[in-house]
Amino acid sequence: MKLLTNWLAVTARLPRQHKLALASLSLLVGAALVWQPHPFSPKERQSLPAVNQRQEPATVDHSEPIEQSMDANDPALSVPEDALEQDITSEAPRVHHHTVAAGDTLGEIFSQYGLSIGQLYQMLDVNDKAGDIRRGQKMEWQVDEEGQLLTFTVYQSIKYRDDYQFGQGTVDYQRLETKGEFESVTLIGRVNSSFYQQARQSGLTPNQIQNLVSALQWRFDFGRQSRRGDQFAVQVNREFIDNKPVSSGKVTAMLYKSGGRDIFVYRHHDGRFYDQQGQSLDRALRRYPTAKRYRISSSFNPHRKHPITGRISPHNGTDFATPVGTSVLAAGDGVVVKARKHRLAGNYVVIKHGREYSTRYLHLNRILVKPGDHVSMGQRIGLSGNTGRSTGPHLHFELLKYGHPVNAMKVPLPEAHPVPNDERRAFQRQAKRTHQALAQRLNG
């Protein structure tokens, strides 16, 4: 509640529209403190014992001692980057995406992705309509090593987008207009040294490569599986003004041939890639790493303040009030990358889920997996405990997206839904036609 009070104090000095935006933001954050989301599908939810549908009475809120804030980038707790990951981020910071969901406010979005509230204020200062966002709207951003925003873009429509560029304590705001015509362009290549190198030479931007590598993360690992001689054809929707390309455009399809294997993905109008049959390329992730729902003893809070020193001491995970010995379950399919002891984290496990996500499970009593193990969603990986720096028995659970801690209880998670039934047939027709066209380019 301390945080809320601080925000309210700040709001008192702001103009009216800021106050409105922030009031809805504060309300939602307040609601988030008591709100228990229902991430399970209706079927899964039914299978939960009724007693877990409501909160247990509050007892002591066990967590980590607040002055012992854990470093989110501690190498001992992080997933090491492979060569492809280093290539991908060597030229341009990764682009993060979010589609506005019902009830989202800009403040809530900043909070769940651990973005700077100070930078949100800066945006409101230069554009008092910055807080007006609608469901379904797309936004993207880039952050530096410290998690400070470099750019933030909100797509208002196909034609207009709001663009914020952050400098040293400054922000430039512009409403940009799309003026050109869009045209499909096919880029082709044959892998020589590495997929990344070849993709760049073929004209793909680092951002487009990031997108493809992420979209295909569960079907093909470009870091480990791509070989010399592999061929690819990528269809890009490029913007032209007076016949000159003015944007790198959006990737709409890719055909990748490796050995005897053909991998083809096609982008639906929902913005997601699917295979030719319209099946999802994603694997689902769960929000809760336990079979039953436990009370949250301390929420994710990137802006947590130490009550005495006033220092920001982020809480990068969600703490659950699990009694010692509770089974801890993998949040999704993946590979165990760390399973050992840490001075602050106690016995801990880190799992890598594809390329985009990783999860951390801290203060375990016992670890039941070892590095290199492949685990599936719901598999038991340890027993919760009270090891390391902890004020009492609890499970500290973290979800990281491209290495940045995000709110596991709030951020949209991959769900692995296929193209909706009524759109499937049309999708498949279109995808097949594109697949054939790309195959022809590679053979021709």
Ligand SMILES: [Zn+2]
């Ligand atoms: Zn914690």
